[in-house]
Amino acid sequence: MFSNLYRQCLVEKHFVYNLFPLCKWSQCFASSQPELATESTIQAFEEPEKRSIKLEQRFIYPEFLPDPKIEWRNSIRERLERQDMLKRRSQIEIPEFYVGTIMAVTSFTPHSTSKKNRFLGICIQRKGCGLRATFVLRNIIDNLGTEVAYHLYDPTIEKIEVIRLEKRLDDELFYLRDALPEYSTFPLDMEPVILPDNTPIPVNTTQVILKPRPWVGRWERTDFKGINREHMMTLISDKMKMQIAKHQKPWEKYDLMKQYRATIPEEEQKEIFAEVYSQLHQLELGKKKSKRIRTFVKPKKSA
Amino acid sequence: MNQADLSKLVSKLRINIRPRHYNLKNPKGPEGRLERLRIVVTGLIKHERIQLNYRVADEARGYAERLISEAIRYGDCHAPTMEIADYWLTEKQLIHKLFKVLVPRFHECNMSYTKLLRLSTDHELTRMQGVLELRGNPYPPLIKDLSRNRNLLHNVLLDAARKDYRHEQYLRIAQGMSSEGKKSNEETITGNIEDKDKNEKA
Numbered sequence: 260m261f262s263n264l265y266r267q268c269l270v271e272k273h274f275v276y277n278l279f280p281l282c283k284w285s286q287c288f289a290s291s292q293p294e295l296a297t298e299s300t301i302q303a304f305e306e307p308e309k310r311s312i313k314l315e316q317r318f319i320y321p322e323f324l325p326d327p328k329i330e331w332r333n334s335i336r337e338r339l340e341r342q343d344m345l346k347r348r349s350q351i352e353i354p355e356f357y358v359g360t361i362m363a364v365t366s367f368t369p370h371s372t373s374k375k376n377r378f379l380g381i382c383i384q385r386k387g388c389g390l391r392a393t394f395v396l397r398n399i400i401d402n403l404g405t406e407v408a409y410h411l412y413d414p415t416i417e418k419i420e421v422i423r424l425e426k427r428l429d430d431e432l433f434y435l436r437d438a439l440p441e442y443s444t445f446p447l448d449m450e451p452v453i454l455p456d457n458t459p460i461p462v463n464t465t466q467v468i469l470k471p472r473p474w475v476g477r478w479e480r481t482d483f484k485g486i487n488r489e490h491m492m493t494l495i496s497d498k499m500k501m502q503i504a505k506h507q508k509p510w511e512k513y514d515l516m517k518q519y520r521a522t523i524p525e526e527e528q529k530e531i532f533a534e535v536y537s538q539l540h541q542l543e544l545g546k547k548k549s550k551r552i553r554t555f556v557k558p559k560k561s562a
Numbered sequence: 563m564n565q566a567d568l569s570k571l572v573s574k575l576r577i578n579i580r581p582r583h584y585n586l587k588n589p590k591g592p593e594g595r596l597e598r599l600r601i602v603v604t605g606l607i608k609h610e611r612i613q614l615n616y617r618v619a620d621e622a623r624g625y626a627e628r629l630i631s632e633a634i635r636y637g638d639c640h641a642p643t644m645e646i647a648d649y650w651l652t653e654k655q656l657i658h659k660l661f662k663v664l665v666p667r668f669h670e671c672n673m674s675y676t677k678l679l680r681l682s683t684d685h686e687l688t689r690m691q692g693v694l695e696l697r698g699n700p701y702p703p704l705i706k707d708l709s710r711n712r713n714l715l716h717n718v719l720l721d722a723a724r725k726d727y728r729h730e731q732y733l734r735i736a737q738g739m740s741s742e743g744k745k746s747n748e749e750t751i752t753g754n755i756e757d758k759d760k761n762e763k764a
Contacts, residue, residue, distance in 0.1 A: 292566045317568050324566040329581040387563045417593035476710035510593045516621075518585060522567040 282355050313532040314525070319355050320539065321385065322337040323391035323410060323531060324523050329405075340389040341531070345538050347412045352546055353419055358382050359427030361445055362396060364409055379422065379447050397435055399444040404436060423452045426462045428484035435472040438467035456547075467492055469494060480506045526538035573631045576674040579624060584617045599625055602694075604652045606676070607660060616680060616692035623676050623694055625650065630675045630705035633665050667698050681706060 282407030304396050317324060323344070327339045349352075356362055363379040383406070392411040399405065409416060422445075435443045442465070454461075466487040469478065471494050478486055479495050480503055492500065511517065523531075588594035602622035605612050612619075629650050636643040638661040647657050668675050674697070681691040693704060711717065 314571065321565055322570055324568075326564050327566045328564060329579065386565060388565050391563060392565075416650075456705075459665075472609070508592075513646060514592075514596060514622045514649075514683050515646065516579075517630070518567070518570060519572055519575070519624070519628060520581075522570060522572060527576045528571075553604045 261417055313536060314528055316532050316536075316539070318357075320535075321536060322387060322388050323530075324528060326388050327521055327523055329520070338534075343414060345535060345542075346434065346524055347414075348539075348542055351416065351418065352549075354409060354421045354423050354424075354546075356382060356394075356419075356424065357426045357460065358385055358430055359425055359486045361423040361425075361449065362394075363386075363420045363449075364396065364407075364416060364423055365420075366409070366413070367415045375417065378405075379445060379449060380405075380407070381432070381435070381443060381445065383435055385430075385466060397432075397443050398447075399440050400447075402440070404440070405441065417480060420451060421453060424454055424460060428461050428462065428464060428466075431483075432485065434467065434477060434478050434483055435488055437469050437476070439470060439480065442467045459551055467506070477506075479503055572628075573635050575624070575627050575631065576672075577627055577676070578732065582618070584621050586618060586621060592724070600650055600652060602627065603650050604656060606694055606696065607651060607656050607664070610665065611683065611693065611695035612699055613691060613693050616690040619678055619692040619694040623678050624695075626696075627656065627675055629669055630664055633660050634669060637661070637665075662695070671697065 278348060323341060325332060360382050361380070362382055363377055365375055365377045367374060368376045378398070380396035382394050383397045384395040385392070386395075390410075390412050393408050394411060395406055397404065397409045398405045466485055468487050468490050479491060479499055580739050586595045586598060588598060589608065590597070597634055598618070601624045602612070602614065603626050606626050618656075629647065632643050632646060637749070638644065645656075647660055648654075651657050651660065664675075677697060679693045679695075681693060683689075683691045695701075712721065
């Protein structure tokens with residue numbers, strides 16, 4: 260199973276980030292189910308509502324905002340890319356998802372007997388903008404940590420399903436590589452959970468427990484809220500604890516120009532979302548219609 | 563390949579921004595750099611016009627603009643903005659000036675809030691100097707207002723248009739005179755008009 264998957268991923272030019280044999284940890288620790296939090300922490304701005312109606316879309320469609328790096332800005336290229344993205348979105352349904360959402364991607368591959376490959380996992384990163392936007396899915400398959408990076412607008416992707424729509428406390432979940440395997444193990448035949456309309460996105464407030472060192476990253480120097488900090492402190496040496504303060508950068512929250520260079524100003528965001536609003540709205544309406552039909556066709560047996 | 567930071571919304575600045583910041587060599591590193599810029603920003607808000615090294619001025623200009631735009635955007639009841647203002651303005655009475663003087667002054671401004679000018683300096687002896695100032699400051703302007711120079715093209719055209727208009731007026735009055743047939747009064751009236759023109763020019 261592993262060798263087959265590994266070969267597929269390599270040939271498809273997706274990246275298999277790390278392939279750890281994790282079986283020895285699976286027996287040591289008791290499994291704990293991640294808790295689902297009902298409250299949402301969608302940011303409430305103090306602006307009047309008029310301002311934020313269209314700008315709320317930036318969380319759903321972050322790849323529509325261009326790269327903030329000034330040398331790489333090119334308004335014509337950005338506009339053409341946005342048109343291409345909308346064209347692709349009219350072909351396949353790219354659902355709303357966030358880091359922490361459990362998703363399944365079906366993509367074409369010439370090497371499998373069925374010519375298709377379905378991978379289910381938790382989204383641990385969303386990166387890039389425009390047509391180069393990517394996301395990384397992680398799952399543990401046959402006791403082996405497996406990650407696949409997909410391009411969101413890849414023409415070989417046939418279907419993107421959202422199995423459980425939720426957010427996590429952080430924007431990146433690479434610490435799952437060093438966490439216990441039960442946090443990133445999901446059965447491949449998971450049933451999709453359908454949220455009722457107009458409900459806020461639930462935030463999963465799980466705090467993962469890390470394995471003993473060595474780790475992929477210096478997690479003790481970061482401020483990820485999804486790591487159980489008390490347990491992590493028991494795993495590191497005194498010297499590492501001493502060095503934590505040295506690597507803090509408390510002045511960065513006052514560096515106004517650094518923040519400005521890392522983001523797109525509100526006026527430009529408004530222009531961009533005003534340009535794509537009508538087409539995105541049409542796509543959303545179409546999605547809702549098809550969802551209603553699907554739920555009607557497949558009723559579930561209660562007993 | 564980056565993705566825009568979504569957590570914060572910022573207003574667009576109306577100044578040219580360099581793709582990368584100046585490093586401004588400092589023994590304390592990036593922290594010391596910000597501390598140095600903090601002195602400059604505080605001085606700018608206090609004195610409204612300062613002369614300093616051009617690079618430092620250019621770097622501090624962005625921070626001053628951002629500080630004012632945040633103050634306009636969120637007002638003085640927003641805790642994070644207050645914290646930022648508290649960091650950037652080392653003299654605490656200037657926080658009041660920022661929210662009570664500068665915010666009303668720049669609230670409806672559709673230009674940049676600051677101006678940066680290069681000074682002509684001897685480059686062999688000194689580094690390039692610049693003058694950084696807030697718009698609407700009480701000092702006399704540094705740049706002469708040349709818009710009234712009569713040799714500028716638009717002023718030449720306006721003068722010509724005025725001349726033509728006046729000529730038309732003369733003709734009309736002259737026609738009116740001739741139709742009434744009072745030739746004797748014509749000279750006196752045109753004399754009056756010329757007097758009026760002279761008064762206007764003066």
